[in-house]
Amino acid sequence: MDYMYFNNAGAGLMSKGTYETLTNHMKLEMNVGAYKAAAMKSDAVNNFYSLAAKLLNAGSKDEIAFIDSASRGWNLIIYGLDIKESDVIVTLSSEYGTNLLTIYDIVLTLHASYTKVLF
Numbered sequence: 875m876d877y878m879y880f881n882n883a884g885a886g887l888m889s890k891g892t893y894e895t896l897t898n899h900m901k902l903e904m905n906v907g908a909y910k911a912a913a914m915k916s917d918a919v920n921n922f923y924s925l926a927a928k929l930l931n932a933g934s935k936d937e938i939a940f941i942d943s944a945s946r947g948w949n950l951i952i953y954g955l956d957i958k959e960s961d962v963i964v965t966l967s968s969e970y971g972t973n974l975l976t977i978y979d980i981v982l983t984l985h986a987s988y989t990k991v992l993f
């Protein structure tokens with residue numbers, strides 16, 4: 875590679891291992907169908923939670939949630955919080971747009987406060 879890649883905000887460069895795992899799975903789906911391929915790989919998928927827990931030094935795999943979208947994950951967490959009118963939500967000025975929309979929604983609906991910290 876003759877340059878440094880820094881555009882990692884949404885998605886960084888895919889590793890060779892990730893590429894091979896994905897393409898091998900697509901080939902498997904092409905040969906046996908998606909449902910059977912998922913069943914054949916269920917051990918690897920289930921193992922993900924234990925490995926992620928170990929990587930993050932979590933207490934158990936039950937502390938790991940995996941979701942297909944950062945925005946959906948953010949929404950699940952923030953809408954699951956018990957935010958009250960007296961609460962103040964503090965973010966950096968660099969907060970991601972989708973996250974801000976959720977915060978504004980909570981501020982409007984629950985009449986909580988919002989403070990942006992310049993960064």
Ligand SMILES: Cc1ncc(COP(=O)(O)O)c(C=O)c1O
Nearest residue numbers: 883884885942943944945946970
């Ligand atoms: C900080 C941050 N949050 C959320 C997202 C949105 O991710 P997704 O498309 O997985 O919801 C992005 C996408 O670039 C991001 O950079």
